[in-house]
Amino acid sequence: MKKIKKYFYGILLAVIMLSIPKSLVSAASKDQVQNAIQELVNVYPNSCSYFTSDGKIDSNNADSRCALENIPSRGGLPSGSTVQNAYGSKCWSCHAFAEYAWYVIFGHCTNTQTKTISKSELQVGDFIRFSGHSAIYLGENDQYYYVLDSNWASPADNKVRYNHTISKSRGIEACYHATNYDEVTEISNSPVGAVDKIEGNQGSISVYGWAYDLDDVNASLEIHVYIGGEAGSGAECHVINAAEASPDLSPVVGNHRFASTIETSLEGNQPVYIYAINIGSGENVLIGSGNAVITQKNITFEPSTTENITSSNATITAWGRNKGTMQELGFYFGMDGEYQNQSRIVVSKDVSWTDFCMKYEVNTYYGVLNPGQKYRYAFFCVKDGQEYKSDESVFTTAGSAGISFDSLNAADVTSESATIHCWGNNSNRHPPAWRPRTGFPPWWSRPRTGRTAGHCIPAARRWRRRSDSADRPRTDN
Numbered sequence: 001m002k003k004i005k006k007y008f009y010g011i012l013l014a015v016i017m018l019s020i021p022k023s024l025v026s027a028a029s030k031d032q033v034q035n036a037i038q039e040l041v042n043v044y045p046n047s048c049s050y051f052t053s054d055g056k057i058d059s060n061n062a063d064s065r066c067a068l069e070n071i072p073s074r075g076g077l078p079s080g081s082t083v084q085n086a087y088g089s090k091c092w093s094c095h096a097f098a099e100y101a102w103y104v105i106f107g108h109c110t111n112t113q114t115k116t117i118s119k120s121e122l123q124v125g126d127f128i129r130f131s132g133h134s135a136i137y138l139g140e141n142d143q144y145y146y147v148l149d150s151n152w153a154s155p156a157d158n159k160v161r162y163n164h165t166i167s168k169s170r171g172i173e174a175c176y177h178a179t180n181y182d183e184v185t186e187i188s189n190s191p192v193g194a195v196d197k198i199e200g201n202q203g204s205i206s207v208y209g210w211a212y213d214l215d216d217v218n219a220s221l222e223i224h225v226y227i228g229g230e231a232g233s234g235a236e237c238h239v240i241n242a243a244e245a246s247p248d249l250s251p252v253v254g255n256h257r258f259a260s261t262i263e264t265s266l267e268g269n270q271p272v273y274i275y276a277i278n279i280g281s282g283e284n285v286l287i288g289s290g291n292a293v294i295t296q297k298n299i300t301f302e303p304s305t306t307e308n309i310t311s312s313n314a315t316i317t318a319w320g321r322n323k324g325t326m327q328e329l330g331f332y333f334g335m336d337g338e339y340q341n342q343s344r345i346v347v348s349k350d351v352s353w354t355d356f357c358m359k360y361e362v363n364t365y366y367g368v369l370n371p372g373q374k375y376r377y378a379f380f381c382v383k384d385g386q387e388y389k390s391d392e393s394v395f396t397t398a399g400s401a402g403i404s405f406d407s408l409n410a411a412d413v414t415s416e417s418a419t420i421h422c423w424g425n426n427s428n429r430h431p432p433a434w435r436p437r438t439g440f441p442p443w444w445s446r447p448r449t450g451r452t453a454g455h456c457i458p459a460a461r462r463w464r465r466r467s468d469s470a471d472r473p474r475t476d477n
Contacts, residue, residue: 032184033125036105037136037148039189042217043075043252046162051097051150058158061093061151066158068096075252076192076214077104087111093158097150098134102127105136106178113179119172123181131171135164143168189214191221191276193242193256195288198272203300204263205292207274210249211242212256215280220255222277224284227264227292230273231284238262242276269293299326299381301390311371311399317359318379318390325352328382333366336374336394344380371399 044051052058053070064070068091071080083100084090087109091099099109105125106113117126126137128147135149144165151158152166178184193211211221220243229235244257264270273289300321308315316331328349334342345365347358358379362369369375375397379390412419 033105033123033181036184037101037125037138039214040077040101040104041148041162042214043077044160045253047159049160050158051093051100051160052158059156061156063092066093066096066151068092068100071096071100075212075217076189083109093156094149094151095134097160098127098136101136101148102178106180106184108178108180110176114176115179117175117177119175121177122175123177125178125181127176128172129174129176130166131173133166133170135166137175138163140168189280190282191278191285191287193221193276193285193287195274195290198274198288198290198292200270200292200294201261202295203265204261205270205272205294206259206261207240207272208257208259209242209274209288210246210257211276211285211287212249212252212254213276213279213282215278215282217252218254219279221279223258224275224277225260225262226273226275227262228266228270230271231275231286235273236264236266238264264294267294299383299388301379301388304377304379304390304393306393306395309395309397311397312368313361313363314369314375314395314397315359315361316377316379316393317357320356320358320379320381320390322353322356322381322383324383325350326381326383327385329356329358329380331358331360331365331377331379332389333362333375333377335370336376342376369397371397373397 043049049055050057051071052065053067053072054065055074056065058065060066068080068087069084073079073082080096080100083103086103087099088111102125103109110127114127119128122128122137122140124138128135128137128145133149133152135145135147138146138148140146144167146163147166148160148162149164150160152161152164153159191211191213193209195207195209197206197208199206205225205227207225209223211223213219213221220241223240223242224231225238225240226233226235227238231237240258240260240262242256242258244255244259246252246254246256249256269291270293271289272292274287276285276287278284302319304316304318306314306316328346329351330344330346330348332342332344343366347360347365362375373396374394376392376394378392381388410418410420
């Protein structure tokens, strides 16, 4: 019974295959050949690329730069030397490009798996040998053949042209058709790329390279970086993008380079594997691997917090991680607008905490704060002579800030001097580092009453112009 079923299904499959019109098979083959041609055009764009060893114009048809054997691999396509080895002899310029294109499309050269046809039988992808020129056939109309070729111009330039027209009045020496034409399958493009460098840093690694996918040469690929093992091993994975400018990859268009620094908690000599993520047909590709020596990041801080904020005080906190002895721990603190003159306050010395918490009452170390004032602070640790700082944080104390004035008058006015009076109320307290305001002329003096070591006490202030100021030094400092 099983044998009968096998025979039945075999006959049914044969009937189905015979029932498919030959025109549909031919149409599918032409589409696949056209797709293969498009892959070639993606790497050698129309009228802006040159089939030369350095990718630049070459006006000498017999120069070594346009010899097939010297064409490098570009965009995942084979090298010219690979094609020449298959062809069996040297060739240059337009003939070199036509043989190269034929090899990319069909996987062999015109010296194998080829039959000679008439010009009336030409199909997309066929090889045309004109009088003095070689090209790949794309189509035709009443007057012209449309071709993919190189080095048509006079003088020579070795420029690649797509849909280039050649008059039908030009003589044709031969036309070739691949015997495996109907077997050409759609090209499956996986990404191509390379890793230029992998570096280990303090608490991070840096990776450099490039990658792109011919399924969409304009797209910037996603890159997966595994630290500690290959993909699927459970190693930590980081995602970056190959989206930086890549003029060195010309003629491939788009941005395809990557240069990224990736933070990691791993330490020591770690394996690194870098994959380009496929788009369209194909699969993800390992474009490079190596090892990176990652050293411990000496001190790391987590985000700071501010709590218990009142009009005159606050509690600031930071958490950190460390290995070894820290020579100093403390914080920078100051009013927001005057942060460049902030105080550097050392709280602890010579401690060897691993996971540590720095929690400080500002009043204890800095002094009484002003109400309604904005302050900025950052924590610091010193280890092995190097200072590490946390990110800056900002907070505003409760209440309102300001100084109010009641009145201003002048007395004892003469032709040479006067006494002025001003009464006001100051709700701000000043830290111990407070100094009298500056900006008054040297001939103004200020009584010292009303000032204490910690802050100003609201009081009436009297300023007097001194008639003999030229001979007397300023009394405030």
